[in-house]
Amino acid sequence: VQLQASGGGLVQAGGSLRLSCSASRRTFSNNAVSWFRRAPGKEREFVATISWRGGDINYADSVKGRFTISRDNARNTVYLQMDSMKPEDTAVYYCAAALRPVGGKEQKDYRYWGQGTLVTVSS
Numbered sequence: 001v002q003l004q005a006s007g008g009g010l011v012q013a014g015g016s017l018r019l020s021c022s023a024s025r026r027t028f029s030n031n032a033v034s035w036f037r038r039a040p041g042k043e044r045e046f047v048a049t050i051s052w053r054g055g056d057i058n059y060a061d062s063v064k065g066r067f068t069i070s071r072d073n074a075r076n077t078v079y080l081q082m083d084s085m086k087p088e089d090t091a092v093y094y095c096a097a098a099l100r101p102v103g104g105k106e107q108k109d110y111r112y113w114g115q116g117t118l119v120t121v122s123s
Contacts, residue, residue, distance in 0.1 A: 002112075013086055
């Protein structure tokens with residue numbers, strides 16, 4: 001089982017990026033998917049989560065109003081649209097799938113993890 005995160009890169013402050021997380025149908029089916037990130041020198045932290053059917057969505061306060069999580073179950077893909085980006089958004093971003101339809105903010109709830117994609121926001 002493997003999740004593939006992509007879309008990272010270098011962007012200027014105020015700019016936008018869209019991350020994608022794809023996996024097998026078995027991995028995504030009936031499972032919540034979330035994004036986490038690890039900034040340089042910091043612990044990995046929760047960013048956003050979306051339930052299997054997309055009806056339950058939550059964000060970290062630090063990204064609320066700027067980031068949007070969505071999913072296309074027909075494509076087995078979850079997206080993270082990042083707008084109005086700030087230098088403090090610089091991090092390696094990971095997607096993770098839980099073994100339940102609604103996820104939370106705790107990393108221990110997630111069974112499958114992607115390899116991470118680096119996002120760098122310049123000031």
